[in-house]
Amino acid sequence: MDFIQPTSWADALAVKAERPAAVPVAGGTDLMVELNFDARRPDALLDLTKIGELAQWDISDGRVRLGAGVSYTRIITELGGTLPGLAMAARTVGSPQIRNRGTVGGNLGTASPAGDAHPPLLAARSDIEVASVRGTRLIGVEEFFTGVKRNAMEPDELIAAVHIPLPSGPEQFSKIGTRNAMVIAVAAFSLALHPEQRAVGTGIGSAAPTPRPAPAAEQFLAAALTDAGLWESRAELPPAIAAQFGEMVRAAAAPIDDVRGSAAYRLHALAVMARRTLAWAWQQYRGSAAHGDGG
Amino acid sequence: MRVTATINGELMHADDVWEGESLLYILRERLGLPGSKNACEQGECGSCTVYLDGVAVCACLVAAGQAQGREVVTVEGLASGGELHPVQEAFMRAGAVQCGFCTPGLIVATHDLLRRVPHPTDLEIREALAGNLCRCTGYEKIIAAVRLAASGRTGNAE
Numbered sequence A: 001m002d003f004i005q006p007t008s009w010a011d012a013l014a015v016k017a018e019r020p021a022a023v024p025v026a027g028g029t030d031l032m033v034e035l036n037f038d039a040r041r042p043d044a045l046l047d048l049t050k051i052g053e054l055a056q057w058d059i060s061d062g063r064v065r066l067g068a069g070v071s072y073t074r075i076i077t078e079l080g081g082t083l084p085g086l087a088m089a090a091r092t093v094g095s096p097q098i099r100n101r102g103t104v105g106g107n108l109g110t111a112s113p114a115g116d117a118h119p120p121l122l123a124a125r126s127d128i129e130v131a132s133v134r135g136t137r138l139i140g141v142e143e144f145f146t147g148v149k150r151n152a153m154e155p156d157e158l159i160a161a162v163h164i165p166l167p168s169g170p171e172q173f174s175k176i177g178t179r180n181a182m183v184i185a186v187a188a189f190s191l192a193l194h195p196e197q198r199a200v201g202t203g204i205g206s207a208a209p210t211p212r213p214a215p216a217a218e219q220f221l222a223a224a225l226t227d228a229g230l231w232e233s234r235a236e237l238p239p240a241i242a243a244q245f246g247e248m249v250r251a252a253a254a255p256i257d258d259v260r261g262s263a264a265y266r267l268h269a270l271a272v273m274a275r276r277t278l279a280w281a282w283q284q285y286r287g288s289a290a291h292g293d294g295g
Numbered sequence B: 001m002r003v004t005a006t007i008n009g010e011l012m013h014a015d016d017v018w019e020g021e022s023l024l025y026i027l028r029e030r031l032g033l034p035g036s037k038n039a040c041e042q043g044e045c046g047s048c049t050v051y052l053d054g055v056a057v058c059a060c061l062v063a064a065g066q067a068q069g070r071e072v073v074t075v076e077g078l079a080s081g082g083e084l085h086p087v088q089e090a091f092m093r094a095g096a097v098q099c100g101f102c103t104p105g106l107i108v109a110t111h112d113l114l115r116r117v118p119h120p121t122d123l124e125i126r127e128a129l130a131g132n133l134c135r136c137t138g139y140e141k142i143i144a145a146v147r148l149a150a151s152g153r154t155g156n157a158e
């Protein structure tokens, strides 16, 4: 096995072009488990942790460009207020040691249906920036996941960053597991209200072959809020709307029975999480008017 | 390959390292630092917790080559001279050590917590140690040890 350690992004892309089978390693929290247990024997490891720019983020044109190598801990401490949905999800990942090391780039690389970063990225309508020596392209996060642990990257590509629009309204995240720490989600749900666009974003985790949004539920809720003038009035949310939203989120899922939970439980949990996250987000939306910050 | 890193303040080299090896493996098997324990090799138990450039991580999930040129501090690096670190002292006094297998990882995790949050609440202690498993103590004495270390009443310096 070779261990290749580029110190610049250009060098990393050149290596990946020359040796598409080289396996990138960032925090190692997925990959090293596979190596330790002999589940994988790549012929080269491509270490990304010496590339400074991968571990940076910045804000421009109303979007956060989050480098693929920024750890969950840094997302929580540096971007907790800017990207509340992603930060909430990040707080539920593993343990402090895992959050100190694990990255969103690695979560996307693994593309597990249970990856906790995915629901908030879906709800926020993010784009994944992937690059190769051939150039850079943006892939909508929804199109990024192509199957169980499969993504839309070509063999010579690497994930450079995630582009996340700055939220114009509240975001919420909910995850069900058997305890508070160190759990793979039995099911997870993310909600974002986008008052500026009069739109709603959703993301479902661990309840389909890939992370996925619930577009019909999004459209229903956005229209219901518009029809009742609720975006402007910020009046109390009629329970029937919340209940219907929960049912439509449930209908968007396609879970399986596995050791972590049954399909029926996951469906039930999703409807409950959708309703609850909506109640929390709506409460925030109503409260933010009182404080006059518009969001 | 050869891996060179500053470990507990000393520049060390590990030779004949297999590229897929972990930092934990080179610490224990090549550098004579068996303090960090190997219990799961999958990030679940925290008994291999070390600092990598000042950040607490599971050494079993760091590829050996990723430590190249970095600074590593293991549990062996916390005591100074013949003096135990107050966190170590507190674990002994509070009876937080039974078989001791989890202890090195918990000491490093506690050290990391107290340097960020000198007076943690019980909830903060539980959150900070959520990545460290102990099969013996039932955790109560461990939490008592953290409280004791935070109180500064362990009797020794620092």
Ligand SMILES: Cc1cc2nc3c(=O)[nH]c(=O)nc-3n(C[C@H](O)[C@H](O)[C@H](O)COP(=O)(O)OP(=O)(O)OC[C@H]3O[C@@H](n4cnc5c(N)ncnc54)[C@H](O)[C@@H]3O)c2cc1C
Binding pocket: A023, A024, A025, A026, A027, A028, A029, A030, A031, A032, A033, A048, A068, A069, A092, A093, A094, A095, A098, A101, A102, A103, A104, A105, A106, A107, A108, A109, A110, A114, A115, A116, A117, A157, A158, A159, A160, A182, A183, A184, A185, B042, B043, B044
């Ligand atoms: C104990 C434990 C608990 C965990 N708990 C959770 C949890 O609660 N929620 C959760 O979602 N995950 C969890 N995980 C899984 C893991 O921590 C996450 O998936 C994490 O985001 C992986 O990031 P990483 O940087 O460590 O990835 P790595 O292991 O370095 O890489 C993962 C994959 O992505 C590829 N990759 C990495 N970076 C790039 C890049 N820039 N471009 C292209 N490909 C890339 C790698 O080749 C590899 O295939 C847990 C893991 C452990 C060991």
Ligand code: FES
Binding pocket: B037, B038, B039, B040, B041, B042, B043, B044, B045, B046, B047, B048, B049, B058, B059, B060, B061
């Ligand atoms: S041996 Fe590293 S976490 Fe268990």
Ligand code: FES
Binding pocket: B096, B097, B098, B099, B100, B101, B102, B103, B133, B134, B135, B136, B137
């Ligand atoms: S004292 Fe034995 S595992 Fe903790």
